[in-house]
Amino acid sequence: MANSRELRNKITSVKNTKKITRTMEMIATAKSVVCQKRIEAVQPYGNKVAELLDDLKQAGAGDDAASFPLLRVPATIKREALWIITANRGLCGGYNANTLKIAENHIKERRAQGVEVEIHMVGKKGAGRFRYLGYDVKQVYKQFEDKPTFDEAEAIFQPILDRFAADELDAVTLVSTRYITAARQAPDKRSLLPVAPDAGDDGKEEEGGHGSTDFIFEPSPAAILGTLVPLTLKMQLFQGLVEAAASEQIARRIAMKNATDNADEMIRNYTMVYNRTRQAGITQEILEIVAGVEAIS
């Protein structure tokens, strides 16, 4: 049986670890609330932009797709940019691993089809893992923490849009964790480009449906579409970043809660063993005294 000093040390160390995980849990809880508020703040803009896009399609602005480089649909896909959103930090359970698993499968699938995949990685954790696996990561973005801004998202995504427009890329895919509800987040893969011709928006269904309204378009439907399409795409990446940030905090909260619960249980078990050895020691000493007394008398 382990000696009592060793056990005492173990209990103290587990208690210290528990303090840390408990604090991290509370921090993650606070951050996740902030992130969730951000998701709600971002949503109206995203919905409105999608609505506008629908209105424009109704007005027939996209009929002449050839004049919009961003709306081109390549006959064959030869080069694809894959965006993966992971966290900068670990200790968040399977959050990074699950996202990267989807990304890896996607890369394998695409490579088998003879598509050249260039990897854009958001977050240190994913970059580290892919370096270890020997993937060639084209670019790593580490600047995103729990509050991504639209400007930052725009800055990194604009070059990609330009290259798609210039025929250098044929597809853009985004792998990230989607925030479905506060209790459910799941990693997911979405294709951003090429824009599917009228495949119905994968966004929300229109509720009211005022698509038939006769809008006046200034300066022209085509001109508006020309600026709206890049905005929609940037918005999709931005929403992806915001949702991923919230999901990360929630994943960390859960991971840290489990760690704290485990620490509790470990402390309980060790304390029980400690008390038992202490008791055994006392019993032993009494037996020795009694035996000694008996030997004298």
Next chain:
Amino acid sequence: MAQLTCEVLTPEGTIYSGAVDLVVAPAADGEVGIMAQHAPLITALGKGTLRVKTGNDTTKWIVEGGFMEVLNNKVSVLAEKATSV
């Protein structure tokens, strides 16, 4: 007189929402003023000052890029960037 409602949205959140009398926005080719009963309109925005007038109060923002939609006495300004003045 019919009431006009206005909301100003940026990618990072709603920055204004309420009943207003007049919205003056910098469209791509010049300023447009919107009052109640305006016909449905979608316009691209340029760079400039967005003014929202309620009674004697005027709220201003510098906006850059984005869109404005007018429908059923509701003005939605979707600015790519907006800073209040």
